[in-house]
Amino acid sequence: MREPGRSALVLGPSGSGKSHLLASALEAEGSGVILMAMGLDEVESYRRFYPEAEIVATQADVERVVQKDDAGNAFIASEKPYLLAAFDDDDFYPSLGQWKAKGLENAVQWLRLVYAALAKQPSDQEPRWKVLGVDTYTGFGELAGNAMSGKLKFISPPKARGEGGAEYYVGYRNKLIEFSRACRAIRGFGCHWLATAHVQMREASDTYTGQDVSAKEQQMAMFTGAFREQVPSFFDLVLYTGVSSNGKHYAQWQADKFRHSKSRYVMDPAALDAKGRLENDWPTISKAILST
Amino acid sequence: MEQLAPYLDAGLVVLSPTRGELAARCHRRHLLSDRLHLRPRVADKSPALTFGGSVHVARDAFWEEATDPDGYELPERRPRALEAAQEAFRSHYPDPGLDYHTVDLGMLLLAEYAKNAKLGGVVPGDWKILHREQRFHYDLPLSDSATLRIYYTIDTLLENAEGELCIMDLKTASKLSGLWRASQTNAIQIRAYKALEEARLGRPISYVQVEGLQKKDDSGRMEYVWADASWTPSYVSEALQLLKGIGLADFRFLSTAGGSFDSALAAALTNPALATFNQMDCKSYYYTCPFYDLCYSDPELRIGLALSDYEVDVQDYLDQGAD
Numbered sequence: 001m002r003e004p005g006r007s008a009l010v011l012g013p014s015g016s017g018k019s020h021l022l023a024s025a026l027e028a029e030g031s032g033v034i035l036m037a038m039g040l041d042e043v044e045s046y047r048r049f050y051p052e053a054e055i056v057a058t059q060a061d062v063e064r065v066v067q068k069d070d071a072g073n074a075f076i077a078s079e080k081p082y083l084l085a086a087f088d089d090d091d092f093y094p095s096l097g098q099w100k101a102k103g104l105e106n107a108v109q110w111l112r113l114v115y116a117a118l119a120k121q122p123s124d125q126e127p128r129w130k131v132l133g134v135d136t137y138t139g140f141g142e143l144a145g146n147a148m149s150g151k152l153k154f155i156s157p158p159k160a161r162g163e164g165g166a167e168y169y170v171g172y173r174n175k176l177i178e179f180s181r182a183c184r185a186i187r188g189f190g191c192h193w194l195a196t197a198h199v200q201m202r203e204a205s206d207t208y209t210g211q212d213v214s215a216k217e218q219q220m221a222m223f224t225g226a227f228r229e230q231v232p233s234f235f236d237l238v239l240y241t242g243v244s245s246n247g248k249h250y251a252q253w254q255a256d257k258f259r260h261s262k263s264r265y266v267m268d269p270a271a272l273d274a275k276g277r278l279e280n281d282w283p284t285i286s287k288a289i290l291s292t
Numbered sequence: 293m294e295q296l297a298p299y300l301d302a303g304l305v306v307l308s309p310t311r312g313e314l315a316a317r318c319h320r321r322h323l324l325s326d327r328l329h330l331r332p333r334v335a336d337k338s339p340a341l342t343f344g345g346s347v348h349v350a351r352d353a354f355w356e357e358a359t360d361p362d363g364y365e366l367p368e369r370r371p372r373a374l375e376a377a378q379e380a381f382r383s384h385y386p387d388p389g390l391d392y393h394t395v396d397l398g399m400l401l402l403a404e405y406a407k408n409a410k411l412g413g414v415v416p417g418d419w420k421i422l423h424r425e426q427r428f429h430y431d432l433p434l435s436d437s438a439t440l441r442i443y444y445t446i447d448t449l450l451e452n453a454e455g456e457l458c459i460m461d462l463k464t465a466s467k468l469s470g471l472w473r474a475s476q477t478n479a480i481q482i483r484a485y486k487a488l489e490e491a492r493l494g495r496p497i498s499y500v501q502v503e504g505l506q507k508k509d510d511s512g513r514m515e516y517v518w519a520d521a522s523w524t525p526s527y528v529s530e531a532l533q534l535l536k537g538i539g540l541a542d543f544r545f546l547s548t549a550g551g552s553f554d555s556a557l558a559a560a561l562t563n564p565a566l567a568t569f570n571q572m573d574c575k576s577y578y579y580t581c582p583f584y585d586l587c588y589s590d591p592e593l594r595i596g597l598a599l600s601d602y603e604v605d606v607q608d609y610l611d612q613g614a615d
Contacts, residue, residue, distance in 0.1 A: 001553060004333075004600045115596055123554055181589055185596030233334075 002123055005130070005192035006265070006289060007184075009137070009232060010251075011199045011219055012241035017249040017280045018196035019045035021241065022133040025194055025282035031081040032131030032191075033114055035107055037139030039088035045135070046084055053082035056110075066113065076113050083129070085110055089146045094155045101150035104143035104175055111182035118189040127190040132183060134195035137231075138222045144175040145224070160225065173227045180234050195235070197221035236265045237289070241280055251280040265289045303438045305543045309481040309488075312442075312535040315542075316480055318570040322538075323545060323560040324583050328553070330602040332582050340579065343393040344464045346385035347505065348447065350402055351462050352425050353380035354409075355448070363421035365411050374406035393507070401464070401505050404514055413460060413501040413516040417452040424448050430488045432536055440539035442532075444488055447503075456498035459485050468506045468515045476502045476517050483531035486520060490528075554595075561586060561594040 010018045019042055026032040026049060036042045040057055056065055067077040076083070085107075092101040118127055134140065145157055148171045152158075158165045187193040199219040219240060221231050232238050240252040253267045253276050271278050271288035278284055307315075315322035324330045358373035359365055381398045412419035425445060432440040448460040461482060465472050476482060486497045500520035506513040520528075545566045549556035560567045574581045581587075585601070586594050 001604050002599050112592070115593065119596065181593060181597065184600045185593040188596035188599030188601075 002188070002190055005127075005132075005187045005190050006286070007187055007193040007235045007237075008195075008285075009221065009235040009238045010194060010196045010241060011221060011238065012196075013199060016241040016243055017251070018241050019135055020249065021239075021251065021280055021282060021285070022046075022131070022135055022194050022196065023048070024280075025131045025133065025192060025286075026082060028282045028286070029130035029192065031129045032133060033083040033085070033129045034131075034133040034135055035110065035140075036084065036086045036135050037088065037103065037107065037143055039090075040086045041139070042135045043084060043086060046082075049082045049084070052080055053084050054078040054080045056083065056085040073116075074113060076117055081129075083114075087140070087143060089143060089150075092146050092150060094149055094153075099150040099153060101143070101146035104140060104147050104179060107140060107143070108179055108182055111179070111186065115182060115186050115189075118186060118191065121189070129191055132186050132191045132193045134183060134193075137195040137197045140179055141172075141176060141223045141227075144172050144179070147175055148172050157224070169225045172224060173230075176223070176227050180231075184234060193235075197223075197231075237267070239285070244277075249280045250277040251285055252277045300543075300546050304441050305434065305438060305539050305546070306441045306443060307535060307539055307542070308443045309484040309531075309535065312484070312538050313479060313481045315538040316534060317573045317576065318568075318581070319538075319541060320560060320567040320569040320587065321573070321581055321583055323542070323567050324586075327542060327546065328557060328560060329605045330583075330598065331605040333601055333603050339391050339393045340464070340466075343385065343398065343507075346381050346398065347401060347464050348425075348462060349384045350377040350381035350398070351405065351447070353377050354402070354406065355421060355424060359421055364418075370406050374402060377402045377406070397507060401507070405505060408514045409503070410516070412450060412452065412458065413499075413503065414518055415452075415458060415499050415501070417454070417456075419450045419452050419458070422449045422451050422457075428488070428492055430491055432532060432539070434536065434539050434543055438543050440536060440543075442484070442488060442535060444485060446485055446489065449489065457489075457493070457495060458499040458501060459489060459497055460501050460503060461485065462503045462505070464505045464507055466506070466508045468504045468513060472504065473517050476504070477519050477522075480531050480534050482519050483523065483528050484535060486523070487528050487532045557598055558595055561598060562591045 010021055012018050022034065023045055026034070026046070034046060043055070043057075046053070054065055056062060065076060065078050065083075066074050068074055087103040087107045087110075089101040089103040091098055092103075114129065114132070118129070121128060148168045149155070149157065151171065152164050152168055154164065154168065158168050160166070160169055183193050183195070198221070200222045201219060220228050222228075223231060237253060240254065241249065242252060243249055253272065266289075267276075267278070268288045268290050271284070278288060311322060311326045314326070354373045354377035356373075357376040358367075358369050378399055381402060382395065385395060385398060411421070423446070425447065426449075427443060427445045429441050429443045432442060434440050446459055447462050450458040450460060452458070459482075463476065482500060482502065486500050490497050497520075499518065500523075502517040502519050504515040504517060506515070545556075545559065548566065549559045569587060571587075574584050574587070586597055589597055
């Protein structure tokens with residue numbers, strides 16, 4: 001049975017080095033696909049790959065890169081080792097009555113093209129792309145929110161218990177699960193899946209308070225509702241990025257003290273400092289990942 | 293195909309009554325877990341299954357201590373037998389346990405067992421144990437070129453002074469309800485045990501009983517179900533025919549799945565002609581099927597998801613056919 005790629009959720013505030021980790025993975029592995037949202041906000045992080053990258057941001061780019069075979073099936077025609085694809089809802093202006101929000105749907109279609117290409121490869125061949133990056137996962141969450149707002153005609157997200165609230169938030173969650181499933185499926189073909197996410201602090205709650213860490217210290221991916229709780233379970237491990245007081249970027253791994261850990265991987269204690277930190281660099285992190 | 297069915301070239305398909313029972317509930321689940329030996333990469337064992345396995349180990353240790361070499365009970369040894377059982381449970385069961393299936397619950401059930409267990413169950417008389425937890429196999433022809441080998445393990449086979457035989461099977465259950473009693477009386481597994489042992493021994497089995505131990509309400513309540521009280525010979529032999537049907541379906545799957553792990557995986561996940569799927573069984577026994585997420589995802593993505601989230605359990609592959 002093929003060995004799947006590894007997966008990591010990379011959490012951190014702006015400027016902490018999340019995209020840097022994805023870029024280092026692209027460089028170390030030599031190939032990869034990065035899906036960016038919202039739009040081209042994150043593309044500057046991948047500037048050094050431009051000469052060897054296919055950049056897809058407009059409909060014209062899509063028509064150039066996606067072709068159809070004799071049977072009418074769409075496929076990615078580019079042979080470049082890197083694909084940088086940006087997604088946004090350019091025509092979504094709810095206050096002006098413009099409800100078209102197809103960014104997330106387009107991203108899922110793109111993921112399915114990547115999946116189809118990898119699935120066609122013989123199992124003993126290295127995957128065509130070795131990294132699947134999602135930058136930022138929370139940006140795609142925004143697109144999911146737009147999609148539901150567009151569908152239900154909400155100018156802003158409704159209250160969960162108000163009219164349309166259940167439909168909105170269930171639909172939001174289902175759309176993100178569909179997106180996440182496609183990413184997980186791609187990982188099955190040996191492609192590492194790394195996803196960045198902006199963070200929010202978990203609300204204080206007795207349920208999540210332990211002996212030595214309070215609920216206030218819990219950083220969560222900035223999603224809405226129940227999906228936020230579910231997200232870590234999609235990944236082999238969760239990393240936090242930050243900048244230390246002397247200006248050095250780091251990645252940090254913390255075993256979850258409050259829940260029975262279901263992580264398939266742990267980090268080599270010898271590779272971590274006293275605070276569970278290591279260099280924010282894919283080869284270093286990849287080497288420090290151990291199977292449980 | 294060797295990885296999938298090491299005995300297939302010899303025309304053998306192996307199965308156990310337990311796995312046959314699972315296959316009768318959902319063939320796809322049986323193929324994924326028992327033919328492709330897939331397990332979630334993130335360990336997520338059924339708490340009830342893990343707990344029940346440890347209680348079986350403990351019960352075996354109990355009767356090992358509580359009987360003489362000829363298999364007759366020594367009542368004065370019960371306290372020591374209880375200690376042995378509890379020690380065996382503690383060694384076998386993960387600490388602190390899974391959800392409400394705690395080590396303390398195990399200790400409670402074993403204490404109740406030591407107090408209430410009767411070697412012959414509801415049938416009075418002077419009983420002795422002939423064998424405990426022994427594994428046998430029985431070959432059933434599927435066709436001219438294929439055979440179904442059924443592996444099975446009986447918890448206890450007993451004999452009384454009149455030479456009558458009794459199968460005693462232990463079950464732990466959330467609640468010993470009417471529904472539970474009915475399920476024990478009708479289960480393929482328990483009927484198959486009678487048919488298989490009668491075929492092996494060439495003698496009738498006079499009684500088939502289930503020792504039930506209740507987990508909920510911390511009651512540790514015990515109950516004996518006389519499972520075969522209303523069974524007819526045809527009803528018993530039907531269990532073997534059901535297992536044969538499953539063997540035939542598995543043989544067809546293994547023979548036509550294309551000769552590789554990848555094609556067998558694709559067939560199990562996306563070809564309903566070879567692998568039927570029972571959506572009513574996804575959440576039976578209060579536990580979600582480990583393949584639930586696969587079955588309810590887009591069929592086009594299932595192979596990738598299976599490769600991402602599951603791995604082949606090598607030990608299970610080596611133990612193929614074991615109960």
